[in-house]
Amino acid sequence: MYGRSRDEISRTPSPTPSEERAMNSNGGLVDLSSFKSKDFWLSPRGIFTAIGLLVIGALVICFAILHKQIIIGLEPATNWAKRQTAGWLIPVGILVVLSFPPLFGHEIVGLLCGVTWGIGEGFGIMALGTLLGEIINYFVFKFCCTSRAEKLQQKTIMYACFAKVIQDGGFKVVLAARYSIIPAHLTTTIFAASGMKFYIFLAAAVLSLPKQLVTVYIGVLMADSVDGTDKKDRIASILVSVVSFIVTSIAFRIIRQETNKIKPQVIYERRKARYELR
Numbered sequence: 172m173y174g175r176s177r178d179e180i181s182r183t184p185s186p187t188p189s190e191e192r193a194m195n196s197n198g199g200l201v202d203l204s205s206f207k208s209k210d211f212w213l214s215p216r217g218i219f220t221a222i223g224l225l226v227i228g229a230l231v232i233c234f235a236i237l238h239k240q241i242i243i244g245l246e247p248a249t250n251w252a253k254r255q256t257a258g259w260l261i262p263v264g265i266l267v268v269l270s271f272p273p274l275f276g277h278e279i280v281g282l283l284c285g286v287t288w289g290i291g292e293g294f295g296i297m298a299l300g301t302l303l304g305e306i307i308n309y310f311v312f313k314f315c316c317t318s319r320a321e322k323l324q325q326k327t328i329m330y331a332c333f334a335k336v337i338q339d340g341g342f343k344v345v346l347a348a349r350y351s352i353i354p355a356h357l358t359t360t361i362f363a364a365s366g367m368k369f370y371i372f373l374a375a376a377v378l379s380l381p382k383q384l385v386t387v388y389i390g391v392l393m394a395d396s397v398d399g400t401d402k403k404d405r406i407a408s409i410l411v412s413v414v415s416f417i418v419t420s421i422a423f424r425i426i427r428q429e430t431n432k433i434k435p436q437v438i439y440e441r442r443k444a445r446y447e448l449r
Contacts (some may be wrong), residue, residue, distance in 0.1 A: 242286055242393060249287040259288070263300040270304025270356045277301065278386050285390020293387040298380050305359050305376050312363035329430070332437050336429045338365045344429055345371060349379035351423035385415045
């Protein structure tokens, strides 16, 4: 295995149960096997996870069903922000704050930018807020959270695999990670903690901005639907969403394949490290 002698391999400890589960998993970044356990859902972590999933699901359903009412309800506030000389700084500031995990909500801000400022200004605001937030996030994790990320790699196998993929995969994998369904601010923390050069991170962040453009454009179409535009815009919104889903799914598939390739090496190195500590 990986050019190592049979005697060296035989001296390494046997895989732990978590390592065996990771080897048998499909390469996802989250170990889903624990979700099948009743004990997990009865634990504090399981209860917190269940509540979080229910809240997110409820918000998604409510926004899908009531998006017209939500847009109309927020219209006074968004119009007030648009009338201010520097009102565009409000969504920029919100985007910067939301760039730090475990916060989320960039998509909602992007929709509102599209509704309020249109495709051109809205995308400019979204791009500026996203880049500023990601850059600040990068440097905070690079200089303040590297040791914590290293501990997380030692504790979580799939996180360690993903970090290894990022370190060894080159720019293609970095860009695929940015386009995948993995939240961008989460990939930024891994990029920073893994020692990625800033110019590589910035190039990937800039080239992945079309993801934000899609969100803003959907917001524009939603605003048109509120104003009574015909169903052509609804069809366009669906097509944009489908294309975006296909692109992110393909990118995530690339990341998952690379993770599966590197996983045996990561697990072997963990086993070897345990042997050397004896």
